[in-house]
Amino acid sequence: MASEEKRAWVMLVVTVAAYGIYVATVLGRAGSVPLTEVPYVAPLLWSIGGAFLASMVLFIAVSTAAPAEVGKKDQRDREIHRYGEYTGQWFLVAGAVAALAMAMAELPHFWIANVIYLGFVLSAVLGSTLKIVAYRRGLPGW
Numbered sequence: 001m002a003s004e005e006k007r008a009w010v011m012l013v014v015t016v017a018a019y020g021i022y023v024a025t026v027l028g029r030a031g032s033v034p035l036t037e038v039p040y041v042a043p044l045l046w047s048i049g050g051a052f053l054a055s056m057v058l059f060i061a062v063s064t065a066a067p068a069e070v071g072k073k074d075q076r077d078r079e080i081h082r083y084g085e086y087t088g089q090w091f092l093v094a095g096a097v098a099a100l101a102m103a104m105a106e107l108p109h110f111w112i113a114n115v116i117y118l119g120f121v122l123s124a125v126l127g128s129t130l131k132i133v134a135y136r137r138g139l140p141g142w
Contacts, residue, residue: 003063004077005135008084010058012128018051019121036108044117080134088127095119 025043026035073081095116102112134140 002077002135003066004073004081005132006062007059008128008131008135010055010062011124012132014051014055014058015121015124015128018047018054019117021050022047022117036110038110040110040113044113048117079139080131083134083139084127084131087130088123088125091122091126092119095122 022043025047026038026040029038029043095118098119099112099116102115
């Protein structure tokens with residue numbers, strides 16, 4: 001397995017786990033309180049920071065298993081990376097547009113922050129998934 005494919009797997013697993021923990025934490029705190037009144041900022045920041053740290057640690061751990069592969073990228077790796085990143089960016093754009101519309105509608109900050117976070121999560125999940133599929137099946141023919 002190529003080093004960049006391992007990186008995509010790490011990113012996919014960590015992103016899904018961190019977002020799942022964040023959602024479970026916020027929903028667990030809700031109880032009978034409306035969601036917009038749940039303290040979400042600290043769990044959001046811990047989720048993002050924890051995901052960042054976990055992805056670095058996991059990639060270092062995975063890289064130590066095959067240190068000769070780390071840092072070696074060929075043209076195929078660059079094309080797969082570009083394909084995954086550019087396609088995944090559409091969710092980021094959609095999240096930003098949704099957040100802009102929500103801000104103009106003066107919705108609570110809770111919803112705006114969460115739609116932005118969801119956009120980042122969906123972007124990472126789609127990008128990583130497409131990279132993994134491209135490594136396994138090849139890039140789609142245009």
